[in-house]
Amino acid sequence: MLKRVETSELRLGMFIHKLEGSWFKHPFWKSKFLLEEMWMLEALQRSSVETVIINTERGLNTVPEREVVAVGAVASPAAPPSQRGLPRPAANKFAAARVATAKEFGTARSIAERHSKLVSRVFIEARLGRGISARTVDPLIDDIYASVQRNLYAFNGLLRCREDSEETYRHALATSALMIALARQMNLSAAETREAGMAGLLMDVGASQETGGPPHPEEVWAGTTTDLEGDALCQHVLSGHALLKAAGDIPDAVLKVCLRHHERLDGSGYPHRLAGREIDRLSRMAAICDTYDLLVAGKEGRPGFDPAQAIRHMGEHGYGLDPEIMVDFIEMIGIYPIGAFIELRSGRLGMVVDEGPNERALPTVFTFWSKPLGKKVKGEVIVLSQCYGADEIAGIAQLGGLDLPPLGALRQSLLTAYARTAA
Template identity: 35%
Template sequence: MLKKIDVAQLRTGMYIQELCGSWLDTPFWQKSLLLEDPTILEKIRKSKIRQAWIDTSKGLDVLSQQDESKPEKPAVPEPAAPPPAALAPSYDQVPQISMDEELGRAAKIVGKSKQALLSMFSEARMGKAVNSEAAMELVEEIASSVMRNPGALIGLARLKNADDYTYMHSVAVAALMIALARQLKLDDEKTREAGFAGLLHDIGKMAVPSGILNKPGKLTDDEFVSVKEHPAAGYKMLLEAKGVGEIALDVCLHHHEKMDGTGYPDRLAGAQISLYARMGAICDVYDAITSNRPYKQGWCPAESVKKMAEWSKGHFDESVFQAFVKSIGIYPVGTLVRLASGKLGVVVEQAAKSLLMPKVRVFFSTKSLAYVTPELLDLAGPGLQDKIVAREDAAKWGLKDINRYWLGDAAPG
């Protein structure tokens, strides 16, 4: 039976179904766990969490007031209120907020997700089954951020280094899948499943030697064969886990298939590839080519969209790709652009009215070749005559660390 109690009543042996409060305030990433370690209990008591849901069918109940040395006798069953997660609003009801408002929260979610996936993927490398319930909890946090403002978490997850690429790539693809699912008007459950599939699509890379995954140079033929085996390896891992549905299994196995039948592992073509695998292929490639890798620097987001459009006829489903572009923008967050006025700026946020008129923070003048006071321009705003005339390469103008102009206080110190 579910029971809501104060954290002061928690004791080892209890099964915590959920801590009451923000996931970001909890001292660990798991949502549900058997409380066995006294140090975890102490961390909970020192956190901002004040109440918790326990499941007395899986662990100990609260102590009785008469004798705190003995567990109380089971109470007469009463209707249990659903835990807070069950009362969460639908995604359509999540209020949208500005990039500045969401960035701080998104940064915390990204950091905590990285920690969780590092643990989850490490266990998979050791042959342990994937904890699908914990993975879905991560998806819920990622989805909530994407619903509030998609550019924040998607933009942050793109900024990864070689050491955490595999984990952050999974976070990014989950977020991109969720944003794309909403653009395709999939319902909450299908959106959730798409994000779950994105989070675990590359789990099979845990079967590939790390020396090959992180190799800075070109792979040998044998090494490339080893990498190409990761979809099948991941599929097998997910089959052995509980609670993994058909969508996640399909995306894991088929996110490297291409519409013209030249992909792998099964050389599927056209209608043989499911909608979700088509979505996965697009999201996987976009994050891969925009991210810094051991063997190459990531491309500009807008340049990546352009190149993917050129590949789309043989590689991607064109209608799904068009929906993907609408979900992230022609000039995605973080793109350096030149305006008709001669100013350079970084795209901060998309506009609902037009993909060509995002919000841009300008900071450099190409006429005076000098930095100017940063200013946020809403190109879709009334009376503003400026417009984007081209995307630009930061190196061409000698600019460094342009991400700080859209990250603001969320920029790394």
């Protein structure tokens, strides 16, 4: 049976049959879903959607009959929000209950492991010339979106600290998460955010194994070719665009990103030398997310940047990126992203493991080395925003010459240790 209820009366376990209102009023991509997590309930109740249709045969129906109106019946005028006992502030449409970063790491790891084969299969089938359907990747986009909703930093932070991920699919997953988080930061609609996530996942689908994946940003920036259509750098965007277009159900916005994510505002990009506002917003966003992740990941012969160094490097060199969107990106990811190695005024070295609860520039750090002692030390969680001046960040850590494992393994072990202490 279908019933109309006020969002204030919703309970976990109810099955949402329809959200009454436009896409711009709520943070959900699906119109039908089981209300099974608290962040979903709170996000819906904080939105400007006042009523929904529930299916009592597919979920709970714990609302007394006198409080609901059967679909098709005439409802009496709703009382003003202040009279219903539930204020409805004009909150960000993506507002949701935040899950602790350490807790979300476990869910993020499960998502990455569960979908790694899917991403690899999509890229392999694309290289074989087989069609790619948007429906194939929908479940993955939904999972990444949900993780970003619960905690903005955990999913990408986890990928940044894993070294057991195959480069191609790790970059696809990371860029998808960055695009969703950036769209959320920019307050884009749910539909646009979904397209952003799909674009991040699929935009490098044309990068073949023979070319070693997508080009490193500094390879592109140093390029001097004028025959762009015939240059090897262009082939992954041209072939990727053709593959996605042939699928028939890939949104036009995603197709544009696949083709344009290496275009630059100053006209120095490829494949069509577009400049300024000739480049759509989603493609300008993708250029930033793609550049950041590739800088941090590095490439054979090019060691990856520390995440904090990558942010500074992008700011200093520009790379023809949109400066206004870059401000949103830095605000979203933080000056010291998860995985950044920093040196404290006390001489201890640590890795950023979480955002600061009160101040982005004062993150949570997990220490592992003492410069005064010249050796490893037992890990300690330091919430810099609560140090009250006892310690502070002195700069980005220089790890050369220290007796440490490879940085990928070090990040992974520190993140695991932090999650264990926070459990």
